[in-house]
Amino acid sequence: MTLNSSLRRHLNLPAVFTVSLGAMIGSGIFVLPGLATELAGPAAIVAYFLAGLIVVPAALSMAEMASAMPMAGGTYLFIDRAMGPLMGTIAGFGVWFALVFKSAFALVGFEGYLDFFVDIPVEWVGVGLAVLLTALNSTGVRVSGRFQTIIVAAVLGVLGFIVIGGASTTDTAVFTPFAPEGVGGVLAATGLVFVSYAGVTKVASIGEEVKNPSRSLPIGMLGSIGLMLILYPALLAVVVGNVDPAQLAGDPAPMVTAAGKFSGTIGQDIVAITAILALVSMANAGLLSSSRYPFAMARNSLAPRIFERVGTKSGTPTVSVLVTGSVLVLLIATVPLVELAKLASAFQVLVFSIVNLSVIAFREANVPWYQPGFRSPFYPYVQIAGIAGVLVLFTQLGFFPLFGAIGIVVLGWIWYRLFGQSRVSHESALLDALRLRATSRLIDLTRDALSLEGRDHILVPVSDTISSNRLRNLLRLAAHLAAEDGRITVARVDRDVEGALWWRRTVFPQASDPFRVGIRQIADDLGIDVGVVRPRGSDVRGAVNDYIARHAVDLVLSYQSDVSRRRRGFAASIRWLQEHASCDVAVLHRRLIGELGHIAVMGAGSPYDVMKIDVGNRLASEPESTLAFVHVLPEDSTDPQVDAIEKYHAQLEDLCGAVTSSSVERSPEFIDAIAERGRGADLVILGASRRMTGLGPELTDNIAEAVGTPVLVVSSRNPGTPGLLRSTLERLIY
Structure with a gap:
C-alpha cells in the first residue's frame, strides 16, 4: 500500500493531544453526570472508569494503525484496508454520520449553560457556531488546531480548579450506599457514558496532517485517554459529593451546580462559559475529523471525486469541509438531535469492536507494507478483551440505539452497492490473514x-x-x-x-x-x-x-x-x-x-x-x-x-x-x-x-x-x- 499524502502536515504533538482531548471533553462530563448517577448512584464514578478501560484496547489499536497509516480517513481507512471496501464503506459512512450528529448535538447541548447568560433559542446559537467553525476549518488545519489548543487548555484549567476546589466541600456521606442498583446499574451507566471517551479515535482521521505521525499520534491519543481516565472519575466524584442526589438526577447543568458550592456565582459563571467552550471544542474536533471521511472515501473511489479537492492555499479538503459543515447546519436547524445522537453512539460502539479486529487482521496477514511505528502491547489479548467488553456494552444500549446502528449499516451497504462496488478492486488484510491461516493448516495436514x-x-x-x-x-x-x-x-x-x-x-x-x-x-x-x-x-x-x-x-x-x-x-x-x-x-x-x-x-x-x-x-x-x-x-x-x-x-x-x-x-x-x-x-x-x-x-x-x-x-x-x-x-x- 503506497501512502501518498496530498494534505499538508501542520499539526504538532500538542495540537494532536488537544484535538483528542477536545473530542472527549464535552457532553460526557457537562451533560451526562445526572443521568449516570440516576442509573448507578455514586457508583457512576466506577462506570466512567470502566468505560474508559473498555475504550483503551481500541485506542491502542487505533494508535498502532495510525502509526502505520497516517492518512486522512482514520477509522474508515483502517477498516477498509483490514476488512475490505464493503466494511470500509459502512464504517466510513457510519462514522461520518455519527460524528456529524455528535457535533450537532454538542452545539445544542449547552442549552442549560447558555441559560445562565441569555434567553435565546439554542438552535440559533448552534447554527451560528456551526457556520463559524466551518469557515474556520476551511481556512486550514493550522488555524483550527491553534483554536483547539487554546480552548482545551482553558477548559483543562477550569476542570482542574473544579476538582481541587470541590474536593474540600465534598460530602462523603452521599457515597453510601455506593451502588444502590447493583452491577446492572453500573453496566447501564457504563453504556451511557461510554460515548464520553469515543472521541479519542477521531484524531486518527487527520493523521495525514500531523508532523511525525508515528510518534505524535500514539502519544497524543494514549496520553489524552490516560488523562481522562483520571479526570472523568475525579470530576464526577466532586459533582456527586457537592450536589444533592435528588437535584442531580434532573440537573441540565450539574457542573455549574457543583461549582456553586465552593466558588459562588462567579465560579458558576466561569464553569458555564467553560462548558460552552468545551462543547464548541467538541464540535470543532468532530467537524475537523468527520470532514476527512468523505475526502478519504473519494480518494478510494467510494465517494464522488469532488470531495477529493484540496484548497491550494489552505491545504485542506475544502469541499469535504463545506459539505460536512452544511449538513451540520441543516441538522441543527431541522432535526431532533438527542435521539439521533444516541443512534450514532451505538454505531460507534460497534465500530470500536471492528477496530480491534482490524489490528488482528493486519498482524495475522503479515502484510508487507504494514510497518507501525507503535505496536499495541499484550497483543492479541488486549484486542480480544476490547471486543468482548464492547459487545457486553452493546447489550446495555437499548433497542432504539441498536436499531439505529443496524440502520446505519444498511445505509452504508446500499451506498456501497450503488456507488462503490463497481469502482474498487482491492481486498482486505482479513482475507490475507484467513488465507494464510487456512493454507498453513492445510500444509500441516498435508x-x-x-x-x-x-x-x-x-x-x-x-x-x-x-x-x-x-x-x-x-x-x-x-x-x-x-x-x-x-x-x-x-x-x-x-x-x-x-x-x-x-x-x-x-x-x-x-x-x-x-x-x-x-x-x-x-x-x-x-x-x-x-x-x-x-x-x-x-x-x-x-x-x-x-x-x-x-x-x-x-x-x-x-x-x-x-x-x-x-x-x-x-x-x-x-x-x-x-x-x-x-x-x-x-x-x-x-x-x-x-x-x-x-x-x-x-x-x-x-x-x-x-x-x-x-x-x-x-x-x-x-x-x-x-x-x-x-x-x-x-x-x-x-x-x-x-x-x-x-x-x-x-x-x-x-x-x-x-x-x-x-x-x-x-x-x-x-x-x-x-x-x-x-x-x-x-x-x-x-x-x-x-x-x-x-x-x-x-x-x-x-x-x-x-x-x-x-x-x-x-x-x-x-x-x-x-x-x-x-x-x-x-x-x-x-
Whole structure:
C-alpha cells in the first residue's frame, strides 16, 4: 500500500493531544453526570472508569494503525484496508454520520449553560457556531488546531480548579450506599457514558496532517485517554459529593451546580462559559475529523471525486469541509438531535469492536507494507478483551440505539452497492490473514499425511463382470497407495437373477475359481498380496460399511464404468459409498489407465483436499512420473486470490517427493478449462464430497466425460477434512 499524502502536515504533538482531548471533553462530563448517577448512584464514578478501560484496547489499536497509516480517513481507512471496501464503506459512512450528529448535538447541548447568560433559542446559537467553525476549518488545519489548543487548555484549567476546589466541600456521606442498583446499574451507566471517551479515535482521521505521525499520534491519543481516565472519575466524584442526589438526577447543568458550592456565582459563571467552550471544542474536533471521511472515501473511489479537492492555499479538503459543515447546519436547524445522537453512539460502539479486529487482521496477514511505528502491547489479548467488553456494552444500549446502528449499516451497504462496488478492486488484510491461516493448516495436514507409509487396509469392491484389465488397474493403484505391510482385499459383488445386488452367503469355492485365479495372477505380477472376500448379507451397502468398521478399512477403491443395465445396481452402490462410507473412497471413472507418467491434480477455487495431494504424490512415485497441480479459478478472481493459490502450490511442491509443476488460471468455463488441462494427463485426480460444497456426482461425471482421460475421484472422510462451515469459508476467502 503506497501512502501518498496530498494534505499538508501542520499539526504538532500538542495540537494532536488537544484535538483528542477536545473530542472527549464535552457532553460526557457537562451533560451526562445526572443521568449516570440516576442509573448507578455514586457508583457512576466506577462506570466512567470502566468505560474508559473498555475504550483503551481500541485506542491502542487505533494508535498502532495510525502509526502505520497516517492518512486522512482514520477509522474508515483502517477498516477498509483490514476488512475490505464493503466494511470500509459502512464504517466510513457510519462514522461520518455519527460524528456529524455528535457535533450537532454538542452545539445544542449547552442549552442549560447558555441559560445562565441569555434567553435565546439554542438552535440559533448552534447554527451560528456551526457556520463559524466551518469557515474556520476551511481556512486550514493550522488555524483550527491553534483554536483547539487554546480552548482545551482553558477548559483543562477550569476542570482542574473544579476538582481541587470541590474536593474540600465534598460530602462523603452521599457515597453510601455506593451502588444502590447493583452491577446492572453500573453496566447501564457504563453504556451511557461510554460515548464520553469515543472521541479519542477521531484524531486518527487527520493523521495525514500531523508532523511525525508515528510518534505524535500514539502519544497524543494514549496520553489524552490516560488523562481522562483520571479526570472523568475525579470530576464526577466532586459533582456527586457537592450536589444533592435528588437535584442531580434532573440537573441540565450539574457542573455549574457543583461549582456553586465552593466558588459562588462567579465560579458558576466561569464553569458555564467553560462548558460552552468545551462543547464548541467538541464540535470543532468532530467537524475537523468527520470532514476527512468523505475526502478519504473519494480518494478510494467510494465517494464522488469532488470531495477529493484540496484548497491550494489552505491545504485542506475544502469541499469535504463545506459539505460536512452544511449538513451540520441543516441538522441543527431541522432535526431532533438527542435521539439521533444516541443512534450514532451505538454505531460507534460497534465500530470500536471492528477496530480491534482490524489490528488482528493486519498482524495475522503479515502484510508487507504494514510497518507501525507503535505496536499495541499484550497483543492479541488486549484486542480480544476490547471486543468482548464492547459487545457486553452493546447489550446495555437499548433497542432504539441498536436499531439505529443496524440502520446505519444498511445505509452504508446500499451506498456501497450503488456507488462503490463497481469502482474498487482491492481486498482486505482479513482475507490475507484467513488465507494464510487456512493454507498453513492445510500444509500441516498435508505434511502429516505424506509422512505416513500408506494405507493400512484397502478394500476393492468389484462386480462379477469386471474385466481383467480394469481389475489390474485397480490393484495397481492399490499397490501404490498401501503401506508396505498394508492389506489389500478384493470384495466381489454378485447379482442374483432378478438383478438385485447382494453378497453370497458362501465362501469362495476351490482355488480353481477363475475369478480368484485371475486375481492371484495379477497380484503375482505386481508383487503384492491380495485377499478375496464375499461378506455375508443381502444389503450390499450395509454389508460394505459393516465390513469397513469390522476390519479397519481406511480406503475403499473401486470404479465406475459405463452404466449398462447389468451394472446399474453396482454403479448406484458405489455412488452411495462415495457419499456415505465411513472411510475414504476413491473411484476410477470409466477409462483404463495406461502409464502413470503424468498425473494432474485438479482444483477449483479453494485449495485441494489433503487426500488428493496424498493420492497424487503416491501414484507419481514411479520413475519418470510427474505430478501437476492445476487450479481453475473464476474469471473474476482477483490477483491476490491467484497469488494465494500460486503460493499454496509452491509449498506443495516443496512437500511432495515427485517431480511437480503448477498451473493457476482464470476461466469463465470451469469444465472446459479442466478438460483442456486434463487431456494431456495419464490420470486426472478430482475431489468429490458428500457435502453440498463439494463436486456433486453429476458434475464429476460431466468432467470425467469431458476430460477424455482416466479420472480418479476421491472423497475424504478424514477428521481433518473441512466441514460445511469451513468449506464454505474457504470458498469465500479463496
